[in-house]
Amino acid sequence: MKSIILFFLIIFVLAVSALAQEIGGSNCNLVLKGILLDEKTKNPLALAAIWIDTLNRGTITNDDGTFEIRGFCPGEFVIDIHYLGYKELQQTVMFTEDQPYTFFLEQESKVLDEITVLGVQEAKPIQPKVTLSASEMMRSSGTSLGESLQALTGVTMLQTGPTISKPVIHGLHSNRILILNNGIRQEGQQWGSEHAPEIDPFIATELSVIKGAESVRYGADAIGGVVLVEPAPLPEAQGLSGELNLVGISNNGMVVLSSWIEGGSARLKGLGWRLQGTLKKAGDAQAADYRLTNTGLEELNFSAATGFHNATWGADLFYSYFSTELGILRSAHVGNYENFITSIQTQKPRYEDPFSYDINNPKQKISHQLLKASIHRQFFDVGKISLTYGGQFNNRQEFDIRRGGRSDRPALLMELGTSTLDAVLEHDAIGKLNGEIGLQGMFQKNENDVVETGTRPLVPNYKNYSGGIYIIENIALDRLSLEAGLRYDFRTLQVVRRDRENEVKRYSGNFNNVSTTVGASYQFSDHFILQTTLATAWRPPNINELFSEGVHHAIGRIEEGLIIKAEPNQLGINDFDTEQALKWINTLTYETGPLSVEASVYYNYIRNFIYLRPTNTRLTIRGFFPVFQYEQTAAEFHGLDLRAKYNLTSSIFYEGKASIVRANDKKKSDELIFIPADRFTHRLEYGFKKAGAFEDITISTTLTTVSKQRNAPPSLEDFYTIPEGRSFDFAPVPDAYQLVGFDAGATVAIGKQTINIGFEIANLFNVAYRDYMNNFRYYADDPGRNFILRLKYNFGGTR
Template sequence: MLGVWLYFSLCSITFAQDSFQIEGSVVNANTLQPLEGANIIGKGLFSISSATGTFTIKNVVKGTYSLTISHIGYSSETATITVGPKMDTLKVYLRDTVTELEDVEVNGKTHKRKAQELATVSHTVSKDFLDKNRENSLMQTLKNIPGVSTINIGSGQSKPVIRGLGFNRVVVVQNSIKHEAQQWGNDHGLEIDQYGVETVKIIKGPASLQYGSDAIAGVVDIQALKLPGQNSLKGEVNLLGETNNDLLGVSAGIQGRKNKWFYRGRLTYRDYGDYKVPTDRINYENYIFELHDNNLRNTAGKEADASLGIGFISGNLKSETNFSNVNAKNGFFANAHGLEVRSSNIDYDSSNRDIDLPYHKVNHFKITNNTSVGIGNHTLQLDLGYQNNHREELSEPVPHGYMPTPPDSKERIFDKNTYTLNIKDSFSPNQRHDVAAGVNLEYQDNNIGGWGFLIPAYNRFTIGAFAYDQFEVHPNLHVLGGLRYDYGVLDSKSHYDWYPSTVNNSDGSTSYVYLQRAKNKTLDFGNISASLGISYIHKNTTYKVNLGKSFRMPLANELASDGVNYHMYRYERGNLDLDPESSYQLDLDIDHTTASFSFGASPFVNLFENFIYLNPTSNYYETLQIYEYTQSKVFRAGGEIRASTTVLKNLQLDASAEYVYSRQTSGPKKDFTLPFSPPLSGLFSASYQSKDFLFLGRPQVRADYRITAAQNEIVPPEEVTEGYQVLNMSFTAQMNLFKSAKPFDLRVKLNNVLNTHFYDHTSFYRLIDVPEPGRNLSISLTVPF
């Protein structure tokens, strides 16, 4: 016994003879405030930072050590330090992360763990991902996630597509309120300031249970911003420049909190010119459009956004009110409006920054309030929302069919008000159950104007009630089951042409009639949604199985439209007998993650009982092809696979692939696919993080190589699209220019490095043979303060 004691004390003495002391401090990289309680861990070394952020590790033998500095709510940092005489003190800057832990930590489970236990297949996108991958619109940024694609028109506008379905089949939620605009429209983008987004949850499957009608194919849930820390004040300015469309963008955000009150605000302005395509002429059918300086004529645009949020947090009450306004103006390619070839006297080529006709203007104003109160083991969540979406589509007035030249350029005007109320109660009757129940109410009032008619004015009221329970069978086995019922009333308003049409009567006479395009009609719909799923966690692997039924109420245009869409050369006829779409989906998800390697697969099988489809018929109406809203059975299957590994210490490789197979199994287009079906596509990425270099911290180089197969599965009026390969490169780093200031974030991105000429099957401009944008160099600088 004495021998053992002696041995240890001797050892300590020996070590003490040539040992040193590591001293350092840990600070928050954004606020530069000291961080207390950070763990500093190295091989055989351990320390915790004090209230002043400092730490000391004594008795360290001479040598080189790698220390990991971590703190709850911050991303970990690794520092390499050479221990010896004349050592500097170590200073560590930690960045807070959004995804690490929730503010309210009930059972000490991380976000990640909670997501693993949840049976629904979802994907959470962090601020870090958004910052590194930022493209011209939020949806283009999210495109790098397997299973997510976009339908684009031009460089600044895109709408979400999840596993091949989009438009009104994907719900976008911001601050728990469904974003309501003119989602059905081909040339509609998403009116959300992407700089004001921190975390996005993507659900790739039917999610009506929680999100109601329209969440039939998936959800893009933009989550509430993280609460600022107590007594903090911080902000950032982001500057962005791009070469392809000569974009200049600036966004400035600020947030602060005293004790109980907090606030945040953001201003964003972007202005861009026509985008460049890697060709100097476009061949569309027999037409040839010569492009000036590779510019896609009249695709310039601008955007100005502002938002302000004020919140209060105290004890178990939290309430935040947000005001936001997004205003955008975008030009459309001038040589063709829709599919129609147009000539004009406008001198489009005099400047690549002017926005001439045809263009659209949109303003989206939104007020939301999110309040949650904890009462005993209940949490009551109340969400209130008001949105006004005002959209104007302007084009040169031109006569069409029996319509004479219209008096002005206001082709279509939409003005939509949406009022939302969600009430939800979550409670845990015991340790093993997490129960939630609630109601969602929504009222929409959609008005139309202008000389072109596409959809009728309507009012719509929907109410839905749901309940679900997550049951912990075993700490690693969770079952989630829920039921929902929705009821909706749609009241469409009558509409008459403003000009008379020539009608040949059966008795041989001719009359001139102001045709009725929509009728006054009240329709009501009811539907049940349900979901049942299991999550099983076994060591590093998570298995999920989920079966869901979702629905979507038919839209006013699907039910009641009766109008000529001259620019698409079609006449669209609604059908008042449409049933709500209902869809059944079986999802599997396997995820295996270890420190150095991870892979996952998420296959699915999906059946639509009555998919609403705009079917091109073989008949004409006033020389325009009749397209009819019909319902058909649809079978879909596919999924995503992903793998990533850290080959060397600083080299990470990622690979993913996505595929969807769609078939209409009944109806007039039996055996055909669905419109805008994304082709098989794979993305390979390699990123290398090198050591700090001069004033550059954590410099990282990344290459993304996308390989997309040809899309031979088409439906009229689409065309087969060839496959393509495109390379994007990026470089990110923190710039420590001034010792006292927080580091700047630098991002240099080179998209379409080889200026490849390719078509995207799901781009609206594909229909008129316009290729995707050419090479683009973008430089972004974020300056925190």
């Protein structure tokens, strides 16, 4: 731990020294000025493309042929100039200080052929992908991945108290969502609702969600959608730059410090590196009326990346370490059903202590390491081939309130190792056909340390061998783009466990299936695009869905998987069918003048849908316990995502968002539990250019309305009379709630650098509420009013 803190300090010191150097006057703020003329006529050439590949930046010449690119460090650059009817010019420029350059272009003798013209046309995106804007990223900095993504329509959040949250896409979460962290499929122990993705959102410069069932490209399991966490490309030019983020949150006394620093090699052009780290510390959160005791958090993350790129090939190496220690609400640690009922009836937490940064049992300690190595090469007349290896190691420890001095020993200790290997060929255009062919392999192993824990593990040891092969192709015609894909996957699951008599039992299951996708996008006019995708996806039952066994002490309930609940029948893995989904999503984008609208409607039918629901109570020597068991049924999801933006005046801007999902159990004509309620957000923003030292000022207010989930199983009228076969819930569905937020943002120039400042008040009126998708709604309210201050300082950057 100490060495990690030291590492973080080094990053910090580097960042600060780079910053000092910056202020000291090292100049990455040179301006490249130039003029472009015809070689023969010496006439200026307007609207020519100027590009500097190593910086990934460019511009277009003005009417008089002049151009300007700002933010240069001294060094050598290759400048690339394109102009229709002229020969391309590539010229190396030694650049030391502001000075104007003149470039001449030579006319091309031959007439452009057809193929070149067609080559310019790009395929329009077919998959509906939504991305957090820069201002949304800024407004969510310091929050978890799940919270950040909630700003996107159709994406909500499944929570276990204030510290654990995971994304929900169109009502589906956990095993049905793939998270690609820097291109690697995240394989943490994220199957449980209280297992958040082990990812530091500060790694990403882009967070986006693909809402279609994109199984073909990304692999089986992506029934609900895909979350993409993308870091910026590594710098390829010489020079040092970085960013420092500071966030302070009043509700739980959270302090977040995050920084990255990156640079390019002076000796070897194309070689770049980046170091990044984040430190978080939070204490107990505060609900409107009481303290949520033991909801503190400590997080330490860092990553290092290096890579080399040139026109034909590239190689990257990335390592990240994520570690967190987080408290579980003390009041959620119920001893038995009687405690649980008391908690539901009194609507108050059973424990409340004054604010503290201490993290006591029950708590979780999690670390996740990721190593990624990738190479790619452009082959002439073939395309780009890339090979990516991902190694992940996840260590999860859960601590409980235990007897006999065992509280210092984890009650759950699991280590999950995953290796993935991807090989992809993005082939060059064959006529109008673009696409890729890929091969993916995965090996995974989970191991429990039962000697250390002295408990029955929640899921057994297992090995998982998976592989897949896919092809996906698209054609860009005039206004129409078409895409089709096909994928084959197999998975072998080998499980070994000790049953209640401590006898070794082995299970093995084999699954294989095909996924398909067809999609089209049609541009009716410059303002109006329609995208439609129909995809099939499948997913084998996950380890927890088959083998969960025993008491979740932290939340005081028994969970049982499909095989365990039917244990006397001696079922095997292949006695259960795979989940099979058919998802159809249509997105309409309309943009004209001040108005832009994006609307998606979707339908998702899932056969053999596996889900967890309350089924019973069980009598033990510790009294009754609530029992949650996995079941399989046929489920139907449909819904609507809507986002509308309207510029009322040049300085007043409105944005409205709606996420609506309906889900039903088609087999039993019953409601499904834990489906997000309708969510509406209205945001009114007032922006102006300058006020004193502040620039680009925005002031906005947000109204979030979350309806009551009316399409939910009814709550028990009598706690000891459990209905047979029918869905129910132990506690009533929480009421609808409305939250008002306020935020203000601005930038301040300090010397040549800028600082972004954000100030936010969340839950302005300190409303006491419980969200249906929070597992702790049985025990306590969600957090109350919260003041947040965010500072972001960029130095020496081109970003």
